[in-house]
Amino acid sequence: MKEIKVGVIGLGARGIELLRNVVLAQGEQVTAVCDVYEDRARAGAEAVRAAGQAEPAVYLDYHEVIRDENVNAVIIATAWESHVEIALAAMHAGRAAAMEVGGAYRLRDCYDLVETWEKTGTPFMFLENCCFGRRELMVLNMVRQGLFGQVVHCAGGYQHDLRYEITYGRENRHYRLRNYLSRNCENYPTHDLGPIAKVLDINHGNRMLTLTSTASRAAGLSDYVQANKPEDTFLQGRAFAQGDIVTTVIRCARGETIALTLDTTLPRYYSRNFTVRGTKGMYEEATDSVFLDRPEDRKHDFDWRRVCSGNAEKYQEEYDHPIWKKYIEEGVRGGHDGMDWLEFQVFFQNLRENKPMPVDVYDAASWMAVTALSEMSVARGGAPVDIPDFTGGKWHMELV
Numbered sequence: 001m002k003e004i005k006v007g008v009i010g011l012g013a014r015g016i017e018l019l020r021n022v023v024l025a026q027g028e029q030v031t032a033v034c035d036v037y038e039d040r041a042r043a044g045a046e047a048v049r050a051a052g053q054a055e056p057a058v059y060l061d062y063h064e065v066i067r068d069e070n071v072n073a074v075i076i077a078t079a080w081e082s083h084v085e086i087a088l089a090a091m092h093a094g095r096a097a098a099m100e101v102g103g104a105y106r107l108r109d110c111y112d113l114v115e116t117w118e119k120t121g122t123p124f125m126f127l128e129n130c131c132f133g134r135r136e137l138m139v140l141n142m143v144r145q146g147l148f149g150q151v152v153h154c155a156g157g158y159q160h161d162l163r164y165e166i167t168y169g170r171e172n173r174h175y176r177l178r179n180y181l182s183r184n185c186e187n188y189p190t191h192d193l194g195p196i197a198k199v200l201d202i203n204h205g206n207r208m209l210t211l212t213s214t215a216s217r218a219a220g221l222s223d224y225v226q227a228n229k230p231e232d233t234f235l236q237g238r239a240f241a242q243g244d245i246v247t248t249v250i251r252c253a254r255g256e257t258i259a260l261t262l263d264t265t266l267p268r269y270y271s272r273n274f275t276v277r278g279t280k281g282m283y284e285e286a287t288d289s290v291f292l293d294r295p296e297d298r299k300h301d302f303d304w305r306r307v308c309s310g311n312a313e314k315y316q317e318e319y320d321h322p323i324w325k326k327y328i329e330e331g332v333r334g335g336h337d338g339m340d341w342l343e344f345q346v347f348f349q350n351l352r353e354n355k356p357m358p359v360d361v362y363d364a365a366s367w368m369a370v371t372a373l374s375e376m377s378v379a380r381g382g383a384p385v386d387i388p389d390f391t392g393g394k395w396h397m398e399l400v
Helices: 013-023 038-050 062-067 080-092 107-120 134-144 163-167 176-182 190-199 220-228 301-308 311-319 322-330 336-353 361-379
Strands: 005-009 029-034 057-059 073-076 096-099 124-126 151-159 208-215 245-252 257-263 275-278 281-284 289-292
Touching: 005 013, 005 062, 013 029, 013 038, 013 073, 013 336, 029 038, 029 062, 038 057, 057 062, 062 080, 073 080, 080 096, 080 107, 096 336, 107 361, 124 336, 124 361, 134 190, 134 275, 134 281, 134 311, 134 322, 134 336, 151 190, 163 176, 163 220, 190 257, 190 361, 208 361, 245 361, 289 311, 322 336
Parallel strands: 005 029, 005 073, 029 057, 073 096, 096 124, 151 257
Antiparallel strands: 151 275, 208 245, 245 257, 275 281, 281 289
16 A cells, blocks of 8 residues: 555544554544534544644544544544454445454454455454563563563453443543443453454464353442442442453463453552463563573572562663564654554554454454353353464464
8 A cells, every 4th residue: 555544533542642653653644533512523623634644534423433534544543342343344335444443243243354354355463562562572572582481371351440431421522431332251362462463373273172261259340439429310220230250261272371450430540460481480570570590590599579670671681573673763752652553553553564463353253253252151150162263273383
């Protein structure tokens, strides 16, 4: 694609941040902005003008963006429920689609994504920015070089106190509130699962086979509302469906296990708990530490946390991923410590060069399916649920 003309669909907190601090900051041409709320759409247009670009088309209906002949790529940053619907429409219309993360509501959505991409061949990228995190990519590089030996287990979590964001969902027009009121599942799996899937070669010689999910009772949000929103007659006394802690365990075709934790409605610090365990070493995000099975490390076995806590930084010079080495030299900017900047650099570059996307439609389908499947498992008391093979067997041949 020689000239990229971007339409940004969804201009809430995430969408406007990406527009201002990443897309426009990278100099990409934005020709259309869209949100169902007119004030947000107008704010998007103002951001484009402030960047010195021509006035974009302003729409309140995403269909108009996709029909606009002056748009050939769309960024989808809307509420979770509409991600797949918009991506499908874009691909059918031949508009390259970059789709923000979130879990699937139905397995059919995941199949539709794959089938539409396979039919149309329209470029598609799943915007899982954590796959571009500096530490996640460094660990991936170390795994590829065999430093951890055979990886047998990984863990991760979306562990983020979102009580304010959720309970003020009506005031701030945020979609999480309606989800937490009505669903009980691993509703946001891809931040933790995405980097793990890359480490474990999911869809590239390995795949996820089954999962079990168990949810704790739902108490955190009701307690928060009672203490902090006594005047909120809508939420006072209302039961939330979403369990406070959801634990999901996944088994893979090569025998590895993955443990995911959703923890967003109790007081806590932020963590994705990225952990990789192998026969020759491990990485643990909680202490930002690498432990390798070498004489110099083994002697610190019993006081490893004291000696090695925070030691991952010393491995950066040798093992930083080539992507990060390149962009550190160029000056990484943008949100989330550079992850957003990097993922969009790669998206636009691969779009221009007609290259495959590094986080593709099979990744999106496999990772998003965890939400719908976990909802089934939780409802069945933690019963095992099969995870479909969205590659149609191609994972085994490493062709995806």
